[in-house]
Amino acid sequence: MSHHRWKDDSVRSSRPSQIGVREVANLARVSPTTVSNVLSGNRPVSATTRERVRWAIEELDYRPNHSARNLRLQRSGIIALALPEVRVPYFAELVHDLVRAARDRGYRVLVEQTEGRTESEHAVMHGLDRGMVDGIIFSPLGITRETFERRRGSTPIVLLGERILGADVDYVGTDNVAAAADATAHLIARGRRRIAAIGDQRGTGGTGPQRTRGYRRALRRAGIPYDARLTVRTATYHHSDGAEAMAELLDRGVELDAVYCYTDLLAIGAMHTLRSRGLRIPDDVAVIGTDDIDEGRYAAPPLTTVTPDKAAITTSALDLLIRRIADPEAPVRQVLVPHTIEVRDST
Amino acid sequence: MSHHRWKDDSVRSSRPSQIGVREVANLARVSPTTVSNVLSGNRPVSATTRERVRWAIEELDYRPNHSARNLRLQRSGIIALALPEVRVPYFAELVHDLVRAARDRGYRVLVEQTEGRTESEHAVMHGLDRGMVDGIIFSPLGITRETFERRRGSTPIVLLGERILGADVDYVGTDNVAAAADATAHLIARGRRRIAAIGDQRGTGGTGPQRTRGYRRALRRAGIPYDARLTVRTATYHHSDGAEAMAELLDRGVELDAVYCYTDLLAIGAMHTLRSRGLRIPDDVAVIGTDDIDEGRYAAPPLTTVTPDKAAITTSALDLLIRRIADPEAPVRQVLVPHTIEVRDST
DNA sequence: TTGTACGCGTTATCAA
DNA sequence: TTGATAACGCGTACAA
Numbered sequence: 001m002s003h004h005r006w007k008d009d010s011v012r013s014s015r016p017s018q019i020g021v022r023e024v025a026n027l028a029r030v031s032p033t034t035v036s037n038v039l040s041g042n043r044p045v046s047a048t049t050r051e052r053v054r055w056a057i058e059e060l061d062y063r064p065n066h067s068a069r070n071l072r073l074q075r076s077g078i079i080a081l082a083l084p085e086v087r088v089p090y091f092a093e094l095v096h097d098l099v100r101a102a103r104d105r106g107y108r109v110l111v112e113q114t115e116g117r118t119e120s121e122h123a124v125m126h127g128l129d130r131g132m133v134d135g136i137i138f139s140p141l142g143i144t145r146e147t148f149e150r151r152r153g154s155t156p157i158v159l160l161g162e163r164i165l166g167a168d169v170d171y172v173g174t175d176n177v178a179a180a181a182d183a184t185a186h187l188i189a190r191g192r193r194r195i196a197a198i199g200d201q202r203g204t205g206g207t208g209p210q211r212t213r214g215y216r217r218a219l220r221r222a223g224i225p226y227d228a229r230l231t232v233r234t235a236t237y238h239h240s241d242g243a244e245a246m247a248e249l250l251d252r253g254v255e256l257d258a259v260y261c262y263t264d265l266l267a268i269g270a271m272h273t274l275r276s277r278g279l280r281i282p283d284d285v286a287v288i289g290t291d292d293i294d295e296g297r298y299a300a301p302p303l304t305t306v307t308p309d310k311a312a313i314t315t316s317a318l319d320l321l322i323r324r325i326a327d328p329e330a331p332v333r334q335v336l337v338p339h340t341i342e343v344r345d346s347t
Numbered sequence: 348m349s350h351h352r353w354k355d356d357s358v359r360s361s362r363p364s365q366i367g368v369r370e371v372a373n374l375a376r377v378s379p380t381t382v383s384n385v386l387s388g389n390r391p392v393s394a395t396t397r398e399r400v401r402w403a404i405e406e407l408d409y410r411p412n413h414s415a416r417n418l419r420l421q422r423s424g425i426i427a428l429a430l431p432e433v434r435v436p437y438f439a440e441l442v443h444d445l446v447r448a449a450r451d452r453g454y455r456v457l458v459e460q461t462e463g464r465t466e467s468e469h470a471v472m473h474g475l476d477r478g479m480v481d482g483i484i485f486s487p488l489g490i491t492r493e494t495f496e497r498r499r500g501s502t503p504i505v506l507l508g509e510r511i512l513g514a515d516v517d518y519v520g521t522d523n524v525a526a527a528a529d530a531t532a533h534l535i536a537r538g539r540r541r542i543a544a545i546g547d548q549r550g551t552g553g554t555g556p557q558r559t560r561g562y563r564r565a566l567r568r569a570g571i572p573y574d575a576r577l578t579v580r581t582a583t584y585h586h587s588d589g590a591e592a593m594a595e596l597l598d599r600g601v602e603l604d605a606v607y608c609y610t611d612l613l614a615i616g617a618m619h620t621l622r623s624r625g626l627r628i629p630d631d632v633a634v635i636g637t638d639d640i641d642e643g644r645y646a647a648p649p650l651t652t653v654t655p656d657k658a659a660i661t662t663s664a665l666d667l668l669i670r671r672i673a674d675p676e677a678p679v680r681q682v683l684v685p686h687t688i689e690v691r692d693s694t
Numbered sequence: 695t696t697g698t699a700c701g702c703g704t705t706a707t708c709a710a
Numbered sequence: 711t712t713g714a715t716a717a718c719g720c721g722t723a724c725a726a
Contacts, residue, residue, distance in 0.1 A: 020719055031697045036721055043722095046695060063500065067417040067478040068719030071702050076414065078425075078457065085443060087641070092439035096432060099460050108479075110425065110457050113446050131414040131703090132455075153410065239645045272645045294434070298586045298619045300647035367703055378713045383705055393711060415703030418718050478719090697726075703718105710713080 019062045028056035039064065075134050079321060082112040082124040083139040083160075088237060088265065089293040091139070094160075097314040098137065105322060107134070116141050116236065125151045135321040140164065142206055156324040158317050162206035163334070170324055171334040172317045174308035176207045179339045180214025181221075183260050183288050183306040188222045190347050192258035192286055195219070196230040198245040198270060199237065199262025211262050211290075229254045234266065242269025250277060257285060258347075264289035264296045267303055271346065275300070286347040301345035312337040366409045375403035386411065422481050426668060429459040429471040430486040430507075435584060435612065436640040438486070441507075444661040445484065452669060454481070463488050463583065472498045482668040487511065489553055503671040505664050509553035510681070517671055518681040519664045521655035523554045526686045527561025528568075530607050530635050530653040535569045537694050539605035539633055542566070543577040545592040545617060546584065546609025558609050558637075576601045581613065589616025597624060604632060605694075611636035611643045614650055618693065622647070633694040648692035659684040 021032040028035065030049055037043045038053040045053070056062070070076045081098055083091045099109045110133055114120035121143050128136055130153070139160040140148075145167045152169075159171040187195050197215045201208040216226050232248055234241035242261060246269070249256060261267035267289030271281055279285055281301055289296060292307030316335045323330055368379040375382065377396055384390040385400040392400070403409070417423045428445055430438045446456045457480055461467040468490050475483055477500070486507040487495075492514045499516075506518040534542050544562045548555040563573050579595055581588035589608060593616070596603060608614035614636030618628055626632055628648055636643060639654030663682045670677055 018719080021721090022719085032720080033697060033722080034695090037696090040721080044695070049696085061500075063473070063477045065418075065478045065719050067414060067421075067423065068702090069721080070414040071412075071418050071704090071718090072720045072722090074414075074702075086433070086446065087436070087440045087443035089434070089436065089439065089642075092436065092442075093434045095439075095442070095458060096434035096460065099433065099458055100462075103460075108457055108459065110455055111442060111446055112455065113443065113450075115447075126410070130410045131412045239641060243645070268642075268645050272647075275647055294586060295436075295615075295642050298590070298615050300619075300622055365703085368705090369703080379703090380705080380713060380715095381711090384712090387705080389705080391711070396712085412703050415718090416705080418702090418720090419704045419706085421718075695726105698724085700721105700723090702720090705716105705718090707716080708714090710711105 018065070019060045020065065021062075024053065024056045024060055024062045027060060028052045070131065074131070075325075076131060077107055078110050078133045079107050079318075080110045080112050080124070080128050080133040080136045081139075082114060082121075082128075082136055084114050084116050084141050086111060086113060089295055090264070090291045093293060093310065094139075094314065097310065098318065101314050101318050105318065107318075107322075114141065118143070122147065122151050125153055125155075125157070128153075128155060130155075135325050137317050137321055140206075142201075154328075156321060156328065158321045158324065160313070160317055168332055170320045170332055172313055172320060172337065173335075174313075174337050174339050176210035177214040177217065179290065179306050179308070180211035180260070180262075181218040182214075182339070182341060183290065184215045184218035185222070186304070186306070186341055186343075187258040187260060187286055187288060187347060188218065188224070190258070190282075190286055193224055194227075194230065194254075194256040195224070195258040195260060196232070196249050196256045197260050197262075198232050198234065198242060198249075199266050200231060200233050201235075208262065215260055227254070230256060237263040237265055239265050239269035239272070242266030243273045244269075246270035246273035258282075259285060259287050261287065261289045264291040264293045264303060264305055267305070267346075268295060268299050271299060271301075271303070282345070282347050288341075288347055292342050297344070299346070304342060304344045304347040306339055306341045308339045309337045365412070366407045367412065368409075370407055371400065371403045371409050374407060375399045417478065421478070422672075423478060424454055425457050425480045426454050426665075427457045427459050427471070427475050427480040427483045428486075429461060429468075429475075429483055431461050431463050431488050433458060433460060436642055437611070437638045440640060440657065441486075441661065444657065445665065448661050448665050452665065454665075454669075461488065465490070469494065469498050472500055472502075472504070475500075475502060477502075482672050484664050484668055487553075489548075501675075503668060503675065505668045505671065507660070507664055515679055517667045517679055519660055519667060519684065520682075521660075521684050521686050523557035524561040524564065526637065526653050526655070527558035527607070527609075528565040529561075529686070529688060530637065531562045531565035532569070533651070533653070533688055533690075534605040534607060534633055534635060534694065535565065535571070537605070537629075537633055540571055541574075541577065541601075541603040542571070542605045542607060543579070543596050543603045544607050544609075545579050545581065545589060545596075546613050547578060547580050548582075555609065562607055574601070577603060584610040584612055586612050586616035586619070589613030590620045591616075593617035593620035605629075606632060606634050608634065608636045611638040611640045611650060611652055614652070614693075615642060615646050618646060618648075618650070629692070629694050635688075635694055639689050644691070646693070651689060651691045651694040653686055653688045655686045656684045 021035045025032045135156040232245040289305040296303035368382045372379045482503040579592040636652040639652045643650035
C-alpha cells in the first residue's frame with residue numbers, strides 16, 4: 001500500500017481548519033458518504049476502501065463533530081440529571097451510579113442543580129429543551145402538578161423520588177409511607193416508645209409528609225400516642241439541620257428514647273448533638289436514618305438506616321427514560337422499588 | 348433545484364412538526380433573520396416587529412434548537428468535569444461548586460467518571476472531542492506526561508489537583524508537599540513523635556508521593572527519624588481503605604500516637620477502626636486528614652484537616668478554562684491556591 | 695459497492 | 711431596519 005497523496009490539500013496547510021468527513025474523503029479518495037459509512041457501519045463498505053478510510057482518519061486524527069451529528073440525527077447522546085444538590089451524599093451516589101449506567105447505554109450525563117429554588121426547577125424543564133439533552137431525570141423538591149404540566153416541554157422526563165400526584169409522567173420511587181412506618185416499627189420493636197421524628201418539611205407535596213404519615217401510622221398501630229413535641233421540621237437535609245433539630249428536641253425537655261430521621265445526613269447530625277451532650281447511642285437514644293449513604297457505615301456508632309434499592313432506582317429510571325425517548329407515546333409507567341432496613345449499631 | 352418550494356405551509360401544517368425560526372417568522376410575517384436577531388439582540392430590531400416576533404414565539408411556544416445553534420456557533424455551552432468518582436465527597440463538593448460557578452458564566456457541566464481506569468482517562472480526552480463540550484476540567488489520577496501529550500485533542504483542558512509534570516497545560520492545584528508538611532508539623536506541635544501516614548499510592552506521579560515528601564520533610568525538620576513501618580499505602584481513597592490501613596498499622600504492633608491521612612475519607616475510616624479498638628482520639632492517637640469535607644465536621648471526634656481553598660480552585664479552574672476557550676494561544680498558566688489547617692477535636 | 699445532492703435549524707454576510 | 715442566501719458538518723435517499 002503506497003502512501004502517495006496525490007491531492008495535497010492546501011486547506012490544511014494554509015489555516016488550521018477543521019478536519020471533516022470531506023477532508024478524510026479527499027485523502028482516502030472516496031466520497032464523504034463512504035467515510036460516514038465506515039464510521040457508522042450503517043452500510044457495507046469493501047475491505048480495501050474501509051482500510052484506506054481508516055488510515056486517512058488516523059492520519060488526519062479525524063473525529064466527528066458532535067454538533068453536526070446531533071443536528072442531523074436529532075439526538076445528543078446526553079441526558080440531564082436534575083437534582084437539588086450534588087454535594088448531598090445521597091445525590092452524589094446517585095450521580096455516580098447514573099453516570100456509570102448511562103455510559104453503558106451510550107449516554108453521558110449533564111448535572112443540573114436546582115438547590116431547592118422553584119425557579120431553577122422550572123428552568124430545568126424550560127432551559128434544557130430542544131436538542132441540548134435527549135431526556136431528563138428529575139428529582140424535584142416540591143413542584144406542583146399544575147406548574148409541572150404547564151412548564152414541561154417536549155423533552156422526555158422521568159421523575160425521581162418525589163411523585164407529582166396525578167401528573168402524567170414516568171416515575172421511579174419508593175413507598176415512602178411504608179419505609180417510614182418500617183423504620184418507626186423497627187424502633188418500636190427495639191422497645192422504644194418515645195420516638196422523635198426529624199425532617200418533615202412544611203408545604204412540600206413530597207416525601208416529607210409521606211414519611212410523617214408512615215411514622216404516625218406505625219405509632220398508631222403500636223398503640224403509641226402521637227406527641228407533636230417529638231416532631232421537628234427542618235429547612236433542608238444537611239448535617240447541620242439534624243444537629244440543630246436534635247438540640248431543639250433536647251432543649252424542649254421532652255422525654256425521648258429514639259429518633260427517626262428522614263435522611264442519613266440528618267441522623268448523623270443528630271448523633272453529633274447527642275454525643276456532644278453526653279448521651280449514649282443507642283442506650284439513651286436510638287437513631288435510625290434513611291438512604292444508606294456510605295458515610296453512615298463509618299459514623300459513631302454505625303447508623304441503622306432504611307433504604308430503597310438504589311441500584312434499582314438508577315437502572316429503572318434510565319430504562320424508563322430510554323424507553324420514553326424511543327417512544328414518546330409509550331404508556332406512562334410508575335415504578336416502586338423495594339426498601340430494606342440495614343441494621344447497625346445505632347439501634 | 349427542480350422542485351424549489353417557496354413557502355410551503357401545507358407540508359408543515361399537516362403534521363405537528365418542530366417549531367423553528369421559520370415557523371415563527373411566518374407567523375410574525377418577518378424573515379428568519381429577524382427572528383434570530385430578536386433572540387440574540389445581535390442587531391437592532393424595531394419595537395413593533397420585535398413585539399410581533401415575541402408574540403409569535405410565545406404563541407408557538409418556540410424554543411431554539413441547541414444542536415443547530417451549536418453547529419452554527421461552534422460552541423456547545425457545555426464543559427466537562429472529568430474526575431475519578433463523584434461519590435467521593437471531595438469530588439461531589441467540587442461538582443457542586445463547579446456546576447454553580449459554571450451556571451453563573453453561562454455554562455452547563457457534563458460529568459465524566461474515570462474511576463481510576465487509565466483507559467477512561469484516555470477516553471476523556473478522545474471521546475469528548477469536537478463539539479461535544481467547549482472545554483474539559485480534568486482531575487487525573489496518574490496519567491503520564493507522554494500519554495497526555497499524545498492523546499489530548501484540540502479541546503481546551505485545565506488540569507486539577509494532580510499536575511502532569513512538564514506538560515504544556517493550564518493547571519490549578521495546591522502545594523501538596525507544603526500541605527503535607529504543615530499537617531505533619533501540626534501533629535508534631537501537639538507533642539506527637541510517632542506519626543503514621545496513610546494514603547500513599549505506588550506508581551502514580553501525583554499527589555500521593557508529594558504528600559509523602561512533605562510528611563518526611565516535616566519529620567526531618569523536627570529531628571524525628573522516618574520509620575517505614577509507620578507508612579501504609581492504600582489502593583484508593585475510600586473509608587474502607589482508611590479503616591483497613593489503620594487496622595494494619597495497629598496489627599503491626601508498632602508504637603504510634605498520631606496519624607496523618609492523605610484524605611478525610613481515609614481519616615474517618617481510620618478513626619472508625621481506632622474507636623472500635625477502644626483507642627481514644629486524640630488522647631491515644633491524634634488524627635489529621637486532608638480536604639475539609641463536610642463529613643469531617645460531624646465525625647467523632649470532629650476531624651482536624653488541612654485543606655486547599657476550594658472556592659479558589661473552582662473559580663480559578665473555570666476562569667482558566669474560559670480564558671483558554673476564548674484564546675487557545677494564551678500563555679499556559681499554573682495556579683497554586685493556598686491551604687489552611689482547620690483545627691478540630693481530633694488533634 | 696460507491697457517489698451526488700439535499701436538509702437538519704441556526705446565524706453571519708451581503709445586499710437592499 | 712430588514713431580507714435572501716450560504717454555510718456550519720454530518721447522514722441518508724436516490725441514483726449509478
